[in-house]
Amino acid sequence: MVMLPQDAYYNDQSDMDMEARKAVNYDHPDAFDTALLIKQLKQLIGGETIERPTYNYAEYNRSPETITIAPADIIIVEGICYLIILNYETY
Numbered sequence: 399m400v401m402l403p404q405d406a407y408y409n410d411q412s413d414m415d416m417e418a419r420k421a422v423n424y425d426h427p428d429a430f431d432t433a434l435l436i437k438q439l440k441q442l443i444g445g446e447t448i449e450r451p452t453y454n455y456a457e458y459n460r461s462p463e464t465i466t467i468a469p470a471d472i473i474i475v476e477g478i479c480y481l482i483i484l485n486y487e488t489y
Contacts, residue, residue, distance in 0.1 A: 400442060400470040404477020407435040408453050410460045419458035427479045435475070442469045 407430050411419050422429055431451075438448040449464035 399472040399474065400467055402435065402439065402442075402450065402467075402473065402475045404430060404435065404475065404479060405453050406451050406465075407431045407477075408460060412459060416458065422458070425478060430477075430479060438467075439473065439475065442467065442473055445469045 408424065409429060409431050411422070414422075434451070438450065441448050447466060447468050450467045452461040452463050452465060453459070454461045
């Protein structure tokens with residue numbers, strides 16, 4: 399089983415200062431890099447290993463570190479806006 403937390407896919411905000419990052423509405427679908435989530439979900443479904451992003455809550459930004467995720471028979475996507483992936487042709 400593989401778990402893909404949607405929080406790992408918050409947009410990279412390296413181009414923003416800390417105050418601007420704090421002002422982002424992180425509960426809005428636009429806060430997520432859904433294209434990357436869908437791409438990596440398709441890769442896992444296709445049997446490929448991915449480098450899943452990580453998120454640094456203290457910095458309000460994506461971390462440079464990634465986590466290697468191998469494909470599995472069961473893939474769970476969890477998060478507050480995870481149903482947005484239904485708008486994409488994933489399977």
